[in-house]
Structure formats: C-alpha cells, structure tokens
Amino acid sequence: MSRLKGKVAIITGAASGIGLATAQLFAAEGAKVVATDISEDALARAVEEIAATGAxxxxxxxxxxxxxxxxxxxADVTAAWGTIDILVNNAGIALAKGLLDTELDEWNKVLAINTTGTWLGMKNVIPSMRTAGRGAIVNVSSLGGIISGAADGASAAYSASKGAVRSLTKHAANYFAGDSIRVNSVHPGPIYTKLIKNYxxxxxxxxxxxxSILPPHIGEASDIAYGILYLASDEAGFVTGEELIIDGGYAAH
Incomplete structure (x- = not known):
C-alpha cells in the first residue's frame, strides 16, 4: 500500500470522524501524517492507534x-519533514438552526471554523507548496454546500459556510494551477459520524x-476518506477545481 509513499500530509479535525478515517488511510498508504485537532486528548488517543501500526x-x-x-x-512540520505535499481541510462544526433562529455569534463561529479555517489553511500552506513546485489540497465541503433541505441539516450557517468552501476551492484551483497545486472539494452526503451521534x-x-438510494442508506467516514485519498494522490494528477460528491445517490433524485 503506497499510493502516498513519502508524502507529508496535514489533516485537520483528525481526532474523529472523517478526519480520523483519513489519517488512518493515509498512514496505511505510506504518508507521513500530521494529525491536527483542537481536542488535544482525543487527538492523542487517535494518533496512538495510528503510531502503533508503525506509521x-x-x-x-x-x-x-x-x-x-x-x-x-x-513551522513545526517544515522543521521536522522539510515540506508539505498534501493539505486536507476537514475540521468543521454544524448548528441545527435555520436562518431566522441563528444568532450572530453562532453564525460567526460556524463560518470562522468551516470557512475561515479552510482559507487560513490554504493561505499558510500554499507558500510551502509553491516552493516545492507541487501540492494537493482537498477541502471537505458538504452536499449542504450544493443543495439545501435535509442535506444541510436545517443549518443556515453550515450551508453558507460549506457553499463558501466550494467556491473558494475553485478560486484556489484557478490561481495556483500554474504552481502545479491541485485544489479539489469533497461533498459528503449522509455520513454517520460523531457529529451526528452527538445529536x-x-x-x-x-x-x-x-x-440515499444505496443500501444501507448512510455512509461511513471511510467512504469519504477513500475519495479524499484519490484526490490527494498522483492518480488525480489531472484533476483540479472539481467537486466529488459522495452521497450514496442522495443528489441523484
């Protein structure tokens, strides 16, 4: 298993859910994984399992x-490993409130993490990728960034934040293609993660x-991780500015 052999990958929100599944898969495929999260204890537990595999x-x-x-x-990653080949902007939060019910501080918090966090990730990592002359960025948006209703969990702020990630991805793809930096977005549909479980x-x-139309009608975090793996790998060398929807057929009807 060596689809990412030797590549350095930063993954945000890696303590659980899609981020953890991606970190595990990347490690299994030979990547040097930089697992990040705001939850220090949960991150330590998660990474202990990955490190035990010898990754x-x-x-x-x-x-x-x-x-x-x-x-x-x-700074720490470049000091340790010299370069950054892959960035996965996955960290995010949701808020089950509609447009009229959402308070300003709630709105600002969701956009700060989901949208501003994605922008800051690219802003800080792209210079290193430019120096290396290559890079792959995968931004985790959502089906809720494309369509509304149940797809955005009745969250106006979440829908807006993920729609912004979708557009920002295309912007970055256009502006940094000349640097051989590919930027794509993944749009999960109904996936059973800790975020849903917490509700x-x-x-x-x-x-x-x-x-969804495919049984068992709800996906696992690993289903999204495999899509992220493809976009981050050299197999997707001619893919940029694209939206990969992984939703079990949700958007097909």
Missing amino acids: EVLTHTLDVSSPESWKSVV GVTKEQAADAAN
Whole structure:
C-alpha cells in the first residue's frame, strides 16, 4: 500500500470522524501524517492507534480559526519533514438552526471554523507548496454546500459556510494551477459520524432519515476518506477545481 509513499500530509479535525478515517488511510498508504485537532486528548488517543501500526505521524493541537495556530503547525512540520505535499481541510462544526433562529455569534463561529479555517489553511500552506513546485489540497465541503433541505441539516450557517468552501476551492484551483497545486472539494452526503451521534441520533435512525438510494442508506467516514485519498494522490494528477460528491445517490433524485 503506497499510493502516498513519502508524502507529508496535514489533516485537520483528525481526532474523529472523517478526519480520523483519513489519517488512518493515509498512514496505511505510506504518508507521513500530521494529525491536527483542537481536542488535544482525543487527538492523542487517535494518533496512538495510528503510531502503533508503525506509521510516521506527528500531532499538533490546532485551532483552524487562528492564524497564529496555523503558522505554528506549518513551522513545526517544515522543521521536522522539510515540506508539505498534501493539505486536507476537514475540521468543521454544524448548528441545527435555520436562518431566522441563528444568532450572530453562532453564525460567526460556524463560518470562522468551516470557512475561515479552510482559507487560513490554504493561505499558510500554499507558500510551502509553491516552493516545492507541487501540492494537493482537498477541502471537505458538504452536499449542504450544493443543495439545501435535509442535506444541510436545517443549518443556515453550515450551508453558507460549506457553499463558501466550494467556491473558494475553485478560486484556489484557478490561481495556483500554474504552481502545479491541485485544489479539489469533497461533498459528503449522509455520513454517520460523531457529529451526528452527538445529536443523539442512532445509526439506524440516521439511515432511515437519509435520502440515499444505496443500501444501507448512510455512509461511513471511510467512504469519504477513500475519495479524499484519490484526490490527494498522483492518480488525480489531472484533476483540479472539481467537486466529488459522495452521497450514496442522495443528489441523484
């Protein structure tokens, strides 16, 4: 398994869910993984399992909405491994409130993490990629950044933040293609992660509510991780500015 052999990959929100599944898969495919998260204890537990497989992995506490926090991560990674080949902007939060019910501080928090965090990640990592003359960035958006209704979990702020990530991805893809930096977005549909579980929803309930057409009607974090792996790998060398929807057919009807 060597689709990412020797590549250095920063993954945000790596303590659980899609981020953890991606970190595990990248490590299995030979990447040097930089696992980051704001939850230091959860991150330590997660990375302990990855390190036990013999993979090369670093951990770094990261508040994606903080420029200083990003600068610290990039400095530490380049000092340790010299370069950054892959960035996966995955960290995010949701808020189950509609447009009229959302308060300004709630709105600002969701956009600070989901959108500003993605922008800051690219802003701080792209200079290193430019120096190396290559790079792959995968921004985790959402089906809720394309369509509304159940796809955005009734969250106006989440929908807006993920729509912004979708557009920002295309902007970056255009402006940095000349540097051989590819930038793509992944748009998960109904995936059973800790984010959903925290709302008190069981996997069975989530599957019943999902509008996917492929049984078992709700995906796993690993389903998204495999899509991220493809876009980050050299196999996607001619792919940039694209939207990879992984939703079990949700958007097909």
